[in-house]
Amino acid sequence: MSSFLTFVEYIGIIAFAISGALEGIKKRYDYLGVVILGIVTSTGGGMIRDLILGITPPYSLRSGINIYLAIVVATIVFIVNLLDDNVNRWTVNKLFDETLVLSDAMGLAVFVITGMQVAYNISNSYSAILYIFVGTISGVGGGIIRDMLVSNTPYIFDGHIYASAAIIGSTAYHLLTYYTGLPVRLVMISCIILIFVIRMISYHFNLNLPRATRIIK
Numbered sequence: 001m002s003s004f005l006t007f008v009e010y011i012g013i014i015a016f017a018i019s020g021a022l023e024g025i026k027k028r029y030d031y032l033g034v035v036i037l038g039i040v041t042s043t044g045g046g047m048i049r050d051l052i053l054g055i056t057p058p059y060s061l062r063s064g065i066n067i068y069l070a071i072v073v074a075t076i077v078f079i080v081n082l083l084d085d086n087v088n089r090w091t092v093n094k095l096f097d098e099t100l101v102l103s104d105a106m107g108l109a110v111f112v113i114t115g116m117q118v119a120y121n122i123s124n125s126y127s128a129i130l131y132i133f134v135g136t137i138s139g140v141g142g143g144i145i146r147d148m149l150v151s152n153t154p155y156i157f158d159g160h161i162y163a164s165a166a167i168i169g170s171t172a173y174h175l176l177t178y179y180t181g182l183p184v185r186l187v188m189i190s191c192i193i194l195i196f197v198i199r200m201i202s203y204h205f206n207l208n209l210p211r212a213t214r215i216i217k
Contacts, residue, residue, distance in 0.1 A: 012110030038074025045141030161202035
């Protein structure tokens with residue numbers, strides 16, 4: 001991967017490692033459980049992406065840097081949690097929830113776009129469906145694995161606009177890449193911001209897609 005793409009992916013690793021570690025803390029897991037959730041959340045989507053694209057072994061396992069980074073970040077989050085006993089509990093819980101949402105939204109946005117760019121780097125002749133699918137699964141894959149490990153309903157089925165934000169952002173990235181002459185870095189940054197903003201607006205205003213609430217007898 002290019003140095004810029006690698007740098008952006010590191011941001012996603014950090015964001016999703018925080019998200020996974022916080023979920024482990026929320027479930028009151030021990031240190032190992034927190035670290036494992038940090039690792040799978042931050043690298044799971046990228047590994048699924050690589051396997052779909054025929055990249056073996058996956059990037060995260062080649063050098064191990066992404067996994068080492070996830071371990072360090074999850075460890076820091078775990079240690080910080082041990083030191084917050086003297087802080088007002090309401091403030092801690094509010095900060096906890098907001099940090100979890102922010103880190104998860106940033107990880108989602110970054111991995112959707114870096115996932116697509118990895119696919120473009122391999123070939124620009126694939127169908128739009130493949131690029132959008134690879135981008136979306138890169139963004140949500142780690143979270144799905146995390147939620148399954150902690151016995152939660154996968155967030156893409158139950159959270160505020162989440163996978164939809166990934167699909168919108170990946171579609172925008174594909175259109176801008178194919179039909180404009182904008183620099184790749186500008187398109188990447190713009191679409192990362194787009195996904196992040198959609199995700200945070202939906203969280204702030206409690207927006208959801210229509211739910212299957214009627215029971216058919």
